[in-house]
Amino acid sequence: MSTLAADGIVHSAHRTPHSARFPRPPGDDEEEVLIGLLSGSSTAQAGAGRAHGMDAVEEESDDGMEGKKAVGPMSTRDKYAIALLIVLYLIQGIPIGLAFGSIPFLLKSKLSYSQLGTFSLATFPYSLKLLHAPIVDAIFHPKLGRRKSWIIPIQIIMGSLMIWMGNNASVLIETEHPPVNYLTAIFTLLIFFAATQDIAVDGWALTLLSQENLSYASTAQTAGLNSGYFLSFTVFLALNSADFANKYFRTVPSEVPFLSLAAYLRFWGLVSFAVSLWLFLFKREDPVKGDEDDLHLGRIYKSMWEVCKLKHVQLLCIVHLLAKIGFQTHEAATNLKLVEKGLNKEDLALVVLVDFPFQIIGGWLAARWSVGDKALRPWIWGFWGRLGFAVYYMLLLWLFPKPPTPASFFLLLIVSNVLSQFAATVQFVGMSAFHTQIADPMIGGTYMTLLNTISNLGGTWPRFFVLRGVDAFTVATCHVDSSLAKSSKLLAAGAECVSEAGKALCTERGGTCVIERDGYYIMSSICVGLAVILLVTFILPTAKMLQALPLQKWRLKSMPL
Structure with missing residues (x-):
């Protein structure tokens, strides 16, 4: 894969205690792109918006009671805005799919699990973007725009890096002995810029969309990021495999793949340039107005620090840092082990390809289940499901047949992967919906970035140690x-x-x-056993307690000056 947080300030149509009112500036027209994805309006899509931290459906009335406001009809201007957001999230998803998915697969035959663990450090900037999110919020060029000041130069840098890597793919990745440390440093830099672009895009979404349709930002995020990840992982691996092309498309076998890594990187580098040029020439960003001028860098950092000092936020952060330990071996090493056992990479790509539409359906269902005062209920269900699949895949690998893989076993892999990813999607949406409910509206962007960053970190920090542990426990x-x-x-x-x-x-x-x-089974058993103990003794009772707290417990009493 990887949660994504909004970093701007939530624009509220009603003044809440101690919160400033930020009027939404008028929008302007953009070219219509991918409008076919955006027709219609539904309660489910509104619920999906809760997973992104921009709950425009629930508002507080003057007496402090929460009410419901129906999502308004989708205007043409909002459709254009969502199309633009999808394109920006898509550009962000391309390097993420490479770093989190394709590159480890391409390197597996040349590197040990410990070396892959070193490369996994390249994904850390995405989990640490909170550290510089206030800088992106506070510093900008007024004439260019608060968000374009970051998005345009960052996308140009990302495009330049991808073109450079494409021109040097033969010595970076396709060589017999890839320079692991050098490669890790390059992808760390690329993911850092992708994470920074994410902060700016998330913040821009809050002003691009009208208040009544703000929840559709989650739809744009899901469509764009998932499509980018999908293209860079599943589609690229399939088109990069000559065996896949020979098996499913070609009548005359060939050793040449449909798509090389170098060509793929150069193509998306040029796309980044083209979108940046279009933004600079044709897309006007509305100027900063009203109380947003008071959001200087020091004030944003102070508010973030005040949020970190809240007792219940600290407990939730501890839950995030511990909750994903149980399935880290499964998620970090299972697919690599399937290839090691003899599953063809092109067949594995097909397994993931089939799973993509089910992830969208899973997110839609989980968004509906998360509405109300028990948003963590699907998260708890998904927790048990993911632990169960971590155990299940150990058995599946133990019984894996010798190549070629029988059709019946291949079908079992497809079904297993769909159900496993469904549990992960349910967990993600449930927790994101809870974040939306508790985030303080007067610093909604910073609050959401904090919670989502800690959640990301909870899935990132164990991976390095897990992959090294697989090698440490292996005797070969x-x-x-x-x-x-x-x-x-x-x-x-x-x-x-x-x-x-x-x-x-x-x-x-x-x-x-x-x-x-095989150290995989030992490491996975340790992770699952530790997770069950933590779940029963700490995570489950703490989650239920946090879910039952009134909203006032999560809010700042005043905005620091």
């Missing part, structure tokens, strides 16, 4: 044939087969690596 040795022993297999002393150096040495000796103890 090199078996070589010896003519002196009448073709009996002898154990080559000191020739371990866990590190890449050990595997290379084994190959040079004409041997075969034999896994005597």
